[in-house]
Amino acid sequence: MSEPTPEAAAPAKASSAPPPAAAAAGHDHGHGDGHHGHSQYPHLAHHFDTPQQQFDAGKLGIWLFLLTEVLFFAGLFCAYTVYRAIRPEVFVYAHYYLDTTMGAINTCVLLLSSLTAAWAVRNAQLGQHSLLKLNIAITIACACTFMVVKYFEYSHKVHDGLLWGPNFAPKVPVWELESFKKKHPEAAEYAHKLAEHSKQKGAAATGAVPATAAAGPAVPLATGSQAVIPPLASGSAAPIPSPVAHVDAPPTGSSPAPAASAAPAGAASAAAPAAAAPAALAAAAAPAANTAPPALAPLPKPSRAALEPLLKAGLVGEKAEQREGISRPRNAHVFFGIYFFMTGLHGLHVLIGIGIFIWMFVKAQKGVFGPNYFGPIDYSALYWHLVDLIWIYLFPLLYLIH
């Protein structure tokens, strides 16, 4: 534990404030006056003249790196922006699945770690060795806390089937979520009724009531309820793409079911994904089906307050025939693709940050940092602040959608 650079040996520039005249001389960064031998600065690389030059070169380097990082993330922010512009309802729909509390906790944790990182730079500059180590340790601890919270968030997502692409199969429909119920109690209630209603109607229309009842539970809840939703054959000439026009097509990619009209004939095709065999059965049961529907009273007209949140989340459409059923907006899985990519890349940066700060801790343990050599701490902290910066934007964009 040797103190490499005694304070007294620091160049005149550091030890005392230069007279105003010298400061005003200005544009000299210390190349002119202080050509001390390198032996005085054990951490000065041989290709630099002064610690100042070394520090400035490193700082320029880290800023250039941060610049590329900003552009790197910009690609993902661009994907987000474009998709949100195209399909705002998907974002409204999906954000109910995110845990704002966890996101807010992580925001605070990262902000705190940013403080300790900035403080660590100060400690290094002032040669406060034990405080430096403490602040680096707190930064690492905060970064780990962030990752632990992220782990819980991710495992909930995996558990609830909230994944990207064809893996997207939410176990719980959005209107059954606590976050949705809390925000829009009426809408949640109405959506529940609507889902039940269309389920019954679908069951009745397919004719083979016991058969579908038996087949129903085999499919996961969400897909099950969707399968029986009367296909939302939307007004074809809709000037705006109807957000709810289609239920997500199964990953097989066959031409989507909604082609069928809502007429009884469509009932058979609604059941089509199941198998070809029951088709004849359904046709045979058709007369029976025709007698069943009258028993089903139409739902009362929902209040605007109940309907608004459903419209905004793309669960029902603007047109009357799009309100007979309820389904998640088309391509909702893209949100989770964006979510996992953005938070995952950010999380990777946090992991790298943990590695960097462990390295800095080891260096600090050796006591190498002081007024003439604190560049590595400064650069690490700058990187860490950028990671924080990206989260500052990610948090409202992903978690705080209105």
Added chain:
Amino acid sequence: MAHEHHEAGDKQFFGHGEVHDGQADHGLAHTMPLPLLFGILGALLVLTVVTVSVTSIDLGQQGNLIVAMVIATIKAGLVITFFMHLRWDRIFHLILFLTSVLFVILFLSMTITDRGEYERDIESFRNAQQQAEKK
């Protein structure tokens, strides 16, 4: 604890805050005073609370997004200016950073405009597709 660096004037163009009061300068770069560090953290936390609580208020179609982005940008500004020392750093680093921001804005706005440009084509394609599916 007044850390008035404003009088440093144009010398800040070349950085390092060479005019200082006691603890501001320790050789290679400006040292952040502790009260300022904690003040910034406090401001950032308050803004986080604000941005979370403002979500529950309806501010119109794009209103909430705009407010959230404005708050995020203020937070980002605080982090860049103080935590990242840009307030006392070389102006060249600020220029570098702003250049990247400029290119991000160009990138986003061009993509958005481009996307809007083909909106109509995409619409007609989608409608035609739906028509075909109906038949």
